[in-house]
Amino acid sequence: MLRKILIVSVCAAVSAAVPATLEKNPEAILRWMHGGTGGETANTAPAAKTPGLRVSSLSGRSARIPADASGHFRAEFKINGRRVDGMIDTGATVVALNESTVRRLGVKLAPADFRHEVQTANGSTRAAAATLKSVSLGRIHLEDVEAVVLEDRALSGTLVGMSFLRRLDGFRVEDGALLLKQ
Numbered sequence: 001m002l003r004k005i006l007i008v009s010v011c012a013a014v015s016a017a018v019p020a021t022l023e024k025n026p027e028a029i030l031r032w033m034h035g036g037t038g039g040e041t042a043n044t045a046p047a048a049k050t051p052g053l054r055v056s057s058l059s060g061r062s063a064r065i066p067a068d069a070s071g072h073f074r075a076e077f078k079i080n081g082r083r084v085d086g087m088i089d090t091g092a093t094v095v096a097l098n099e100s101t102v103r104r105l106g107v108k109l110a111p112a113d114f115r116h117e118v119q120t121a122n123g124s125t126r127a128a129a130a131t132l133k134s135v136s137l138g139r140i141h142l143e144d145v146e147a148v149v150l151e152d153r154a155l156s157g158t159l160v161g162m163s164f165l166r167r168l169d170g171f172r173v174e175d176g177a178l179l180l181k182q
Contacts, residue, residue: 060139060181060182061139061140061141061181061182062138062139062140062179062180062181062182063075063137063138063139063140063179063180064177064178064179064180065088065137065177065178065180066176066177067176067177067178072087072088073087073088073177073178074086074087074088075088075137077135077136077137077158077160078134078135078136078137079097079105079132079134079135079136079158080105080106080107080132080133080134081133081134082104082105082106084097084101084105084158085157085158086157086158086159086160087157087158087159087160088160088165088178089159089160089161090161090162090165091161092159092160092161092162093161093162093163094146094147094148094161094162094163095132095135095145095146095147095148095158095159095160095161095163095164096147096148096149096150096155096158096159096161097130097147097148097149097150097155097158097159098149098150098151098152098154098155098156098157098158099149099150099151099152100152101158102130102149105132107130107132107149109128109130109149113128113129113130113149114126114127114128114149114151115128116128116129118150120150120154120155122153122154123154125150125151125153125154126150126151127148127149127150127151128148128149129146129147129148129149130146130147130148130149131144131145131146131147132144132145132146132147135160135164137180139182140168140180140182141182142164142167142182145163145164145167146163147163165180168180168181168182169181169182
């Protein structure tokens with residue numbers, strides 16, 4: 001039990017810290033993503049002018065998400081059959097959502113489920129473990145995806161972490177886009 005609490009705590013802290021870091025210093029994240037150059041490299045295309053909420057389906061069960069202007073990979077997912085804007089976060093152990101989003105998705109959580117105290121970039125908050133019935137991105141579809149739910153004040157958006165990504169056959173960044181394959 002202590003191990004689960006620790007995993008949820010670390011996941012929540014990392015998930016909450018990433019957006020705060022990106023808001024404060026997006027150039028540092030871009031430099032890190034592009035090998036320390038701070039700009040485009042031969043392997044990167046210019047960022048999309050609009051947020052990367054559009055997903056191009058490739059052949060089979062694949063998807064391509066263009067990087068947005070700040071270098072993030074954002075897309076419209078279907079979680080439990082409902083549309084949710086999310087950002088891919090390879091540093092997050094699991095998918096992280098806030099209470100409002102989870103309620104909209106029909107996930108039932110009782111106050112007693114928020115029994116894990118976690119530290120985030122926005123301070124201390126409570127968290128609950130959950131399982132999402134389905135998470136889809138274009139033609140990619142997974143069922144029973146692990147997630148963590150944070151209080152609204154601790155997380156403003158949805159972070160799609162490794163509990164989704166590790167179940168794919170692969171994912172990689174190529175020509176300024178994230179390519180996912182199931």
